[in-house]
Amino acid sequence: MELGLANKVALVAGGSSGLGLAVAEELVKEGAHVAIAARDPERLARAERMLTAVGRGRVLASPMDVRDGAAMRRWVELVSGKLGGPHIVVTNSGGPPPGPATGFDVDDYRDATNAVLLPPIGLALAALPYMKRAGWGRLLFITSETVVRPVARFALSGFARSGIVAFAQALVQELGDSGITVNVLAPGYTRTPPVERTAGASGDLDAGLRAMAAHIPMKRVGRADEFAAAAVFLASERASFITGTVQLVDGGASVMG
Numbered sequence: 001m002e003l004g005l006a007n008k009v010a011l012v013a014g015g016s017s018g019l020g021l022a023v024a025e026e027l028v029k030e031g032a033h034v035a036i037a038a039r040d041p042e043r044l045a046r047a048e049r050m051l052t053a054v055g056r057g058r059v060l061a062s063p064m065d066v067r068d069g070a071a072m073r074r075w076v077e078l079v080s081g082k083l084g085g086p087h088i089v090v091t092n093s094g095g096p097p098p099g100p101a102t103g104f105d106v107d108d109y110r111d112a113t114n115a116v117l118l119p120p121i122g123l124a125l126a127a128l129p130y131m132k133r134a135g136w137g138r139l140l141f142i143t144s145e146t147v148v149r150p151v152a153r154f155a156l157s158g159f160a161r162s163g164i165v166a167f168a169q170a171l172v173q174e175l176g177d178s179g180i181t182v183n184v185l186a187p188g189y190t191r192t193p194p195v196e197r198t199a200g201a202s203g204d205l206d207a208g209l210r211a212m213a214a215h216i217p218m219k220r221v222g223r224a225d226e227f228a229a230a231a232v233f234l235a236s237e238r239a240s241f242i243t244g245t246v247q248l249v250d251g252g253a254s255v256m257g
Helices: 019-030 039-054 069-083 106-134 155-174 193-202 205-213 224-234
Strands: 009-013 033-038 059-062 088-091 137-140 181-185 244-247
Touching: 009 019, 009 069, 009 106, 019 039, 019 088, 019 137, 019 224, 033 039, 033 069, 039 059, 059 069, 069 106, 088 106, 106 137, 106 155, 106 181, 106 224, 137 224, 155 181, 181 224, 193 205, 205 244, 224 244
Parallel strands: 009 033, 009 088, 033 059, 088 137, 137 181, 181 244
Antiparallel strands: none
8 A cells, every 4th residue: 555655754752662663664664754863872873773774764863852842843943954844743752650640749740741741742833833834744642542541550641641632632623624634542552662671570571461461352462563554554645534533552452441
């Protein structure tokens, strides 16, 4: 299937590992030019080399902390100057600490807002003027399954990431027929380095992954490339009439409750 992504310019925050890197890899294989940003320079450099080796598009890697709003705006300007666009923005960041709602104080909720909720909003606002001028754009917000169903031990995640959904839905109404679509991706357990660390905490990684998969109808955790396939389709020309959705990629776990 031709996705119409050749020569489009994509920004992928948190693109040096995990879901962000998987999405960046699929985009660059489709011929998009991809800019990735993350905090760890060494991990970022490894990701840049890998993406350059496998893809058809150009790759630009920039060290950046998504919590630094000014740095994020400079990143968007840098990418526009070097690659063009941007046409596609993928927001992505690590999650807040796990725990029940009453296990945190107000400062913890404030920290979750600053680390998880505000950076995606800031990146979207910085990139939207470029998309509007191009008359074409794709905003993809990576969140988690907690925006669809409450998970008691991930209270901060549900709190902060649900705000992203509300922001995305407001954008859909405002952008109208601008040619810019806005969608939210809500992954369940996917085999990424953080999930592997959690699963292997007891010393038996395979047993931990099986325990995670117990509530998933498909009886396994997801693969990063499976998630990336869904993201890249939503970023494509073929998904031009899909906007305002919250797309679960969870192997059916939400059906189980």
